[in-house]
Amino acid sequence: MAAHNELVEHCRELLxxxxxxxxxxxxxxxxxxxxxxxxxLIAFGRLYLKADASTRARFEAAGCExxxxxxxKSSKDKPVTMSYFTAPEDAMESPAFMQPWARLALEAALRARAAKKPAAKPARPAR
Known part of the structure; x- marks a missing residue:
């Protein structure tokens, strides 16, 4: 568990x-x-960064997974692929190396938020 906590703190510093x-x-x-x-997110002992259609190719070109x-649920279920990619190995070395990749993740998250429709306002009661 200590190694997991160290990874969490290391990633917090990188971001x-x-x-x-x-x-x-x-x-x-x-x-x-x-x-x-x-x-x-951290899963399976690895850091994954948010990606989208605009950034996926950059992550793939860097060899990210x-x-x-x-x-x-059942034996028929297929693996589910999410819009997150591992960080490049060298990006895990320092905040400076991580910064361009972290910015890509932040930009993807901003685009995802902008694409969501605003919540419907409750109807006003009739007067």
Whole structure:
């Protein structure tokens, strides 16, 4: 468990140049938020950064791997691939090396938030 906590703190330091990083335990791993945007997660002992159609090719070109998990619902279920990619190995060495990749994750999270429709306002009562 100590090694896992060390990884969480190391990743928090790597992402810190983006702003205040909030970490939340989730699904046996950790989620990382900057300005309430979910930009990264730790699962299976690896850091995964948010990606989207605009950034996926850059992650793939750097040899990063997508976040894939198996569901346990039935034997017919296929692996599920999420929009998160491992960080490049050299990016894990310092905040300076991580910064361009973290910015890509933040930009993807901003685009995802902008694409969501605003919540419907409750109807006003008739007068």
């Amino acid at each position: 810190a140049p983006l702003g205040a990083v909030r970490v939340k335990r989730m699904f046996g791993g950790h989620g990382f938020y900057v300005d309430e945007l979910f930009i990264a 997508p976040f894939v998990y198996e569901t346990q």
